[in-house]
Amino acid sequence: MWIPRPDPGRARRYHAEGWWRDVSIGQAVAASCAARAHHVAVLDAQGGTLTYAELDAASSRLAGWLQNQGVGSGDIVTICLPNRAEAIVAFLGALKLGAVLNPVPVTYGPADMAYVIGKCASKAVIVAGRFRSADYTAYMARILPDLGHAPAVLVLGEGAHAVGTAWEEALARAPLADTAVPDADGPAAVLFTSGTESQPKGAVHSHNTILFGERAMARALDLTADDIAFMASPISHATGFLHGFAMTMMLGGTLSLLDVFTAPAAIAQMRAHKASWTMGATPFLTDTVRELAARSEALPDLRYFLCGGAPVPEEAVRRAADADIRVLSIYGSTESPPHTLVHPDDPAENAWTTDGRPLAGIEVRIAGADGGGVATGEVGEEWSRGPNTFLGYLDAPDLTAKALDADGWVHSGDLARGFPDGSIRIAGRIKELIIRGGQNISVREVEEKLLRIPGCRQVAVVGIPHERLGETGCAVFTVDPGTTITLADVQRFLIEAGTAKFKIPERVEVWERLPMTPSGKIQKYLIRKQLTDGIGAGGTRP
Template identity: 60%
Template sequence: MGFPLPNPERAAAYRASGQWRDDTLPDLIAASVRAAPDKVAVRDASGTSLTYADLDARSQRVAGFLAASGVGRGDVVTVCLPNWCETVVVFVAVMRLGAVVNPIPVTYGRAELSFVLAKCDSRALFVPGRFRSTDFTALLAAVDPALLAGRTIVRMGEGEATIGHSRAEALTHSPLAAPPALDADDPVAVLFTSGTESRAKGAVHTHNTIRFGEQALADALRLDARDVAFMASPISHTTGFMHGVVMTLMLGGSLSLLDVFEGHAAMRQLAEHRCTWTMGATPFLVDIVAALEKTGSSLPNLRYFLCGGAPVPVPAAQRAVAAGVRVMSVYGSTESPPHTVVHPQDPADKAWTTDGRPVGNIEVRIVSPDGRDLADGEVGEEWSRGPNTFLGYLGEPELTARDLDPDGWYHSGDLARRESDGSLRVVGRIKDIIVRGGQNISVREVEDYLCAHPAVRQVVVVGMPHERLGEIGCAVVVPHPGRSLTLPELTDFLAAKGVARFKLPERLEVWPSLPSNASGKIQKFLIRKALAETPDRSQP
């Protein structure tokens, strides 16, 4: 697998300044094991709890299993598992081998899973037997057998089909005999993110880019080994993987995982495990605060609730404050993981008036369309650069060159302004994506699928504001003459294609034509304006 490489000049500068080092993520986790082997490293909603010694022993066995299966340094291992202790064991095992972790959400459908396996040429795949309403063994049985050939598959639990190896085979294998020598500039993770392209892109990170970013965020938040992180955000996403799993284990803290989110369950687990901080999209905040209000409970140990993915609505933030929850906005992306955050010493209202200040000397610019730096208060595209920035997209040199310029600046596609105190405020997006409950949906991907529907002549998908989820997708369809379409028909068509459920439009509008300019370009801003003024008639 040909991964993008660090820029030699920037790598040398980062090493000279001590921002990049020689210790790898497994080195840092091993230090946490030595410091407190009997301390709880991770626990989950099932009641499972692993000490650092347990985590070390189990990950050694899974690493031994993977090595015996032919997985080695630089090979990609795709991990499609929920927020379970065993998922963390697999992550650590993969990193020990010098292999590359590719976490993907359990919300992925057959189409997305197939795409990622082919794109990464994954040597191994971990899936649950069943999770929620999905039988993953049945899902894999529907995947092209040629795509699965030669890949080691491990099912963590049983489903209706017997595919691959069992959980027991992986967890009871003899430990890894001789860990390979690792380099901190080696790739350690491929994290997929949706943008304006029709398919997700795999952002490549090294031990150094992740370690620097997590340490910078931890320093800004004053987090250390005494902290207990709560993660209901999927650890198959950047938020959960980097800030939940990696940050906690490298600090020597404890991690509390919830696999099926519900406000009251989250509130109870936060209290029971005495969690000190968490991070998630606004819906998590809204539902936990509602549970606190309904029960009259409080979370005295919770120092911070970091919210990212979309601006925090003012009413939601103010209700949280009234319930005793300190909300702090955080901003970043998979390519440039959270590089601004509201700091603990900032006034509380910064949570809903800004997206925070840069961390760890990460550079931020607000740039005009012609590349000029803009003054405070002016709106332009947000660019960032630092030792946390990704190396590029897997197998996508042209996309990498578009988003990551030769000087190392990542062009976010977000519109923002800088305040006089250095705080950032994101005001919109250049890139055409929908952020539903903290999950990015590529509009173009959904549109490409819908164009194949026999009733669809033209289609656009736009985001519509939603009180709890932030945004939902609305499909605006121009049908072929004499054809009609309902929302259930549309979503059934997408589901049959294997599209993940969170990407399915939740509103349908059937129009005779779409507004366009003189050159024929569809004017989505006019569509959004019209939809905002039109009641939703697609629901029964």
């Protein structure tokens, strides 16, 4: 398995400049545990509460169980848990062994789970028994026989199938005797992201790339150990993992976790826990501020609401301001975690007119087709470079070379324009990607499955605007004579194929023909325009 490493020249420079240090994530959290033993580290919606001393003890017991299962330094541990205190125990327990974390969103279906576990050759898998409508014991029972290797399985809660070891049994084991001290430049996490390729890609981050990015963000926001972070974004997704777990635990602050988001529940928990900042996709913001406005209420302790994944509506920013909440738009990717931010001293309107300006130590450029710069205000591809960028894709050197050039620039595939103050504005995407409620959907992956529907001749999946989610998917088909394909057909087919529910199109069209170029390529921008203009193409909508 090919695991990328930092470029030696850039690594030397980042260490010399103080951006990178000889400290791992586990060591940073251990320092918080020692300094703030009796301070509350984690709270959750089920009433779970852990002080730093309790987190330290529980994670050591979990690490002892993992070690007993043969997990050691450099092994990958896949963790698919909802926003509960136990997820933080799992992260820290694996880090104490020097293992590499692979957080997996709870929205993954069995096909995605099987892919990432196989790709990572995961030595252990930690899952919930059930969460919402998903039974992860059923997923594991389906996955394990065909996996090709036998990871240890740990289950939090009950499911329909008897697989692995129960959480309580694992935590009854003796604690780990000796905590590992990993290389801070070595891999710390594999974060999967769906891009334009049909399969998810595993972005490898080191301890230093993660810690630098979180320190830079904390400095920009003046966050300290006294802050309380509210996180409804999945803790096993990049946003929750990086900014909920890594940053909050590094600072020695308190993390408030909500596993099922509704605006009333979020407001109640932020008020009860006195949350001082939060971060989430645009739907979280719009739902929260609408609920606050309807109640004529405020959240007096909440200073910042960081928002990304889709354009931030002006109305939502103004409603938040009425409740004394400052909205700060933020932009980045799993490969280059949020690297531009509307800073607290920027004008308020920057939250809806820009996607922020670079954090200290990170470079951003807008590149033309030849790789050279473009004039201020002109559109080009957004590139970023800095101590926060990923090392490469797991076992994919060719894909890495496409996304990360020899000079260390990450090519985002997003079109953007720059402003004189250094802010940028995303203008569109080169790569075919739907961002639904902050989660990335590879259209090619969905299309490849839909092409297997009997009677399907062609299919194009495109993103169409949605007031709350930013975008949702629409599948447009051409079919054999006498064939009908409905939304119910598509949903049933993709669910049976193990597709995650958030990836399933929410609208289906059957057209007589799709717009094509002379060379036979489907012109998706015309499909998107026809759908959003309500024109159609002589077809019918089921």
